[in-house]
Amino acid sequence: MTSPTDVWDTVPVAMREKVRGQLESGELLVSACEHDLNTSLQFCQGLLILTDRRLLAWAPPSDQTNADGSGWRTWTLTPDVNLRAWERGSVGTLELVGQDSRLCHWRYTAGYAAAVHRVVQKLQELRTPREDRLTTSICPSCGGPLDATTGVCPACDSVAKTRTFAGLLRLVAFARPRARLIGLGFLLTLAGTTAGLVPPYLTMPLLDRVLIPHQNGQPVDFNLVVWYLSGLAGAAVLAWLLEWRRAFVMARIAEYISADLRSRTYAHLQSLSIEFFGGKRTGDLMSRVSSDTDRICNFLSSHLVSFCSDILMIVMTAAVLLTIDPWLALAALCPFPLIIWLVHVARKRLYRGYGPAGVAWAEMHNVLADTIPGIRVVKAFAQEDREVERFDASNDRVVATNDRVNRVWALFAPTVTLLTTLGLLVVWAFASWQVFQNLITVGVLTAFLAYVARLYTRMESMMYIFSSTQRAAASAQRIFEILDRVPSVPDPVNPLPIGRASGEITLEGVRFSYGSREVLHGIDLRIGAGEMIGLVGPSGAGKSTLINLICRFYDPASGSIQIDGRDIRAFKVNDYRRNIGMVLQEPFLFFGTIADNIAYGRPGATRAEIVAAARAARAHEFILRLPEGYDSVVGERGQSLSGGERQRISIARALLIDPPVLILDEATSSVDTETERDIQAAIETLIRGRTTIVIAHRLSTLRRADRLVVLDHGQLVESGTHNQLLDQAGVYARLHKAQMDMLQDHFV
Numbered sequence: 001m002t003s004p005t006d007v008w009d010t011v012p013v014a015m016r017e018k019v020r021g022q023l024e025s026g027e028l029l030v031s032a033c034e035h036d037l038n039t040s041l042q043f044c045q046g047l048l049i050l051t052d053r054r055l056l057a058w059a060p061p062s063d064q065t066n067a068d069g070s071g072w073r074t075w076t077l078t079p080d081v082n083l084r085a086w087e088r089g090s091v092g093t094l095e096l097v098g099q100d101s102r103l104c105h106w107r108y109t110a111g112y113a114a115a116v117h118r119v120v121q122k123l124q125e126l127r128t129p130r131e132d133r134l135t136t137s138i139c140p141s142c143g144g145p146l147d148a149t150t151g152v153c154p155a156c157d158s159v160a161k162t163r164t165f166a167g168l169l170r171l172v173a174f175a176r177p178r179a180r181l182i183g184l185g186f187l188l189t190l191a192g193t194t195a196g197l198v199p200p201y202l203t204m205p206l207l208d209r210v211l212i213p214h215q216n217g218q219p220v221d222f223n224l225v226v227w228y229l230s231g232l233a234g235a236a237v238l239a240w241l242l243e244w245r246r247a248f249v250m251a252r253i254a255e256y257i258s259a260d261l262r263s264r265t266y267a268h269l270q271s272l273s274i275e276f277f278g279g280k281r282t283g284d285l286m287s288r289v290s291s292d293t294d295r296i297c298n299f300l301s302s303h304l305v306s307f308c309s310d311i312l313m314i315v316m317t318a319a320v321l322l323t324i325d326p327w328l329a330l331a332a333l334c335p336f337p338l339i340i341w342l343v344h345v346a347r348k349r350l351y352r353g354y355g356p357a358g359v360a361w362a363e364m365h366n367v368l369a370d371t372i373p374g375i376r377v378v379k380a381f382a383q384e385d386r387e388v389e390r391f392d393a394s395n396d397r398v399v400a401t402n403d404r405v406n407r408v409w410a411l412f413a414p415t416v417t418l419l420t421t422l423g424l425l426v427v428w429a430f431a432s433w434q435v436f437q438n439l440i441t442v443g444v445l446t447a448f449l450a451y452v453a454r455l456y457t458r459m460e461s462m463m464y465i466f467s468s469t470q471r472a473a474a475s476a477q478r479i480f481e482i483l484d485r486v487p488s489v490p491d492p493v494n495p496l497p498i499g500r501a502s503g504e505i506t507l508e509g510v511r512f513s514y515g516s517r518e519v520l521h522g523i524d525l526r527i528g529a530g531e532m533i534g535l536v537g538p539s540g541a542g543k544s545t546l547i548n549l550i551c552r553f554y555d556p557a558s559g560s561i562q563i564d565g566r567d568i569r570a571f572k573v574n575d576y577r578r579n580i581g582m583v584l585q586e587p588f589l590f591f592g593t594i595a596d597n598i599a600y601g602r603p604g605a606t607r608a609e610i611v612a613a614a615r616a617a618r619a620h621e622f623i624l625r626l627p628e629g630y631d632s633v634v635g636e637r638g639q640s641l642s643g644g645e646r647q648r649i650s651i652a653r654a655l656l657i658d659p660p661v662l663i664l665d666e667a668t669s670s671v672d673t674e675t676e677r678d679i680q681a682a683i684e685t686l687i688r689g690r691t692t693i694v695i696a697h698r699l700s701t702l703r704r705a706d707r708l709v710v711l712d713h714g715q716l717v718e719s720g721t722h723n724q725l726l727d728q729a730g731v732y733a734r735l736h737k738a739q740m741d742m743l744q745d746h747f748v
Helices: 013-022 110-127 154-161 166-170 172-215 223-271 274-278 282-324 326-332 336-371 375-380 384-436 442-483 543-550 573-577 594-598 607-616 620-624 643-657 673-687 722-728 731-747
Strands: 029-037 043-051 054-058 072-076 082-088 091-097 102-109 505-514 517-527 532-536 558-563 580-583 661-665 691-695 707-712 715-720
Touching: 013 043, 013 054, 029 110, 043 110, 072 102, 082 110, 091 110, 102 110, 166 172, 166 442, 172 223, 172 282, 172 442, 223 282, 223 442, 282 326, 282 442, 326 384, 326 442, 336 384, 375 384, 384 442, 505 543, 517 543, 517 715, 532 543, 543 661, 543 691, 580 643, 594 607, 594 643, 607 620, 607 643, 707 722, 707 731, 715 722, 715 731, 722 731
Parallel strands: 532 691, 532 707, 580 661, 661 691
Antiparallel strands: 029 043, 029 102, 043 054, 054 072, 082 091, 091 102, 505 517, 505 558, 707 715
16 A cells, blocks of 8 residues: 555655655555754754554654664554644644653744644544544644543543642652752651650550559569650650751751752743743742742641651551551551542542632732832822722632632541541550450550550641642642743754854745734845844834844744844854844833943943943933932832933943844834934944844934835835835835824924
8 A cells, every 4th residue: 555645745855765664564654744843942853754553753863862773763553642732932842642641742843833733633534533523522722532422632631640740749850969968858757757656665664564563562673664764755855856957957958949949940931932921920920930939848848858757657656556466556557548538539629729729829929010010000090999909809819719628628637537536446445355355454555555646646647738738739830831831942953153243134035923823924134234224114014023033032934034144043042142232112121220230231341331331322411410320229120210211221231232233122212302312312323333123103213224124914015215115105105194294283
């Protein structure tokens, strides 16, 4: 059997003979797709082949993970094997999942998404009988077929089931650097637990050999009392010392792990691309880095240590009980099966409750993150009461989600207590019968009851730890949702050195989409080194998107962007961006001094260099009028300065890094005419000798541009000087006329 000719069109010509060599007799090629990233998000070509029997993956020698010598890996298409694909920004992920785990995954950029989804669809068609293909429900998450009876996606459900405690298990990676300290903590826990088992054991001879014989009138050496009491006191002091040291060591371990987790999460947030932050709330991210890591730290430092201690105590106590009296020990352990069953029932309900509780907390943080920085707007529009009501509503949702958890916990914890109390009554009844039958002594009974009391106390303590475990598991999952996100703008495998670019920029066939909506449709543009161009067009034309692509905040879905004749994807992202300076419409200043904000791009700049940049940006005079000059502290986001002052500091910041490429995004749109004149003078200094791209709605700000480029509906429709575009009577002429009419109306 041979595959249709059009199917082979999906296989690169250079790979067709290799693919034919891999097919077995009678095996039918169904579909194929290429991918261009490896699992480290570095550019690396690979190939996936779908047949009616298997999935085959080929990778070049530099990326052959677990492959044979030929670079091929294969998986048989059993009923529980499925493919799922999704995109985040311009990077996609294709997963091969089995019944309860992920078998393999691949990465690709947006240009390969259509081919990847075609392979996923072909696998679904293989699984679905032809007569049922029009009626089978499709999973909205992965695109796979839903189970006809339950309506659940088998692939997504099997992966989700493995993630319940996956976050807590993944904390092991953060614990490895502290392995020696953890080993010391375990030894201290073991020693402290052993010391805690000594006192009840000494009560047996104290009662049977000293107190009860003395009460019956038998002669007893009183020195034995001193020895036994000394042993009890020594064991108590030793247990206290070991417990103190253990608590300190384990608390330090928890703080180290929590600090590493916070640092890793924050560092990973910094590495993620702009598109990730576009879909997230600030309060939610703050909640994950702060509250969730704090909850994990509390779990590790207190509850996990107590849990391990309780496990050791229960195991060692059970062993002691079995050595004292096996039958009585079995009676004492009878509540365990019921308690384990209760844990199984309550676990899922608690976990399902703690997940929404974390989301509710994040929503409350979102309200704070919105209103505190925007307090001027709140007060300007007299919306204090409304914001209080909004906070109260989010606070009520926190209470409501916690109530659902508390209902489960309120029934679960007392039930465990009831079972342990009933177990203690069983022990009393059976032990009393044994005493009457002279099978055990009163000393044995006393020691046994002391051990059983400790056993049940630790068992109840473990149940309270269980609640904290569920909270920590939910928090860990929220944190690892961030750590599992990958940057949508990857670095190349072997980056080229870029140094200082000359600034020639070329765009060839650039297309870009937000989701399924394409916003740039094949842009071709060349900007010469040192040239100043103005980007003009109505709102939504694609100007800001084009700037984002040039800055490599996103990668194009197809086409290329080059600097000095080399694709910008060939360089490390940070190395490339060091060649670009930006002045935004709304300049962002950090809380700190004026000097620190100007030197943000060059933290090691001298004071003389900072002052020189400020002079060039026409900012030196107003800075000297501030109380502390360059050491004056600006408020959060620079709210203590005017818009024009913030803009000039932003220009000084761009000047200090001396970039070969400069981007001005509506730099004068929100200031008055006099301030605009000062900023324009600063900009004239800024653009000398640099490739400059200016976005402006005020066409007057573009009078110095060498060329104007007009965008409309994602297409480059006009290009030329101001006079040339007016003569064309096109989009630019229409925009210019509209602005002139507005100015005339303003002065009439």
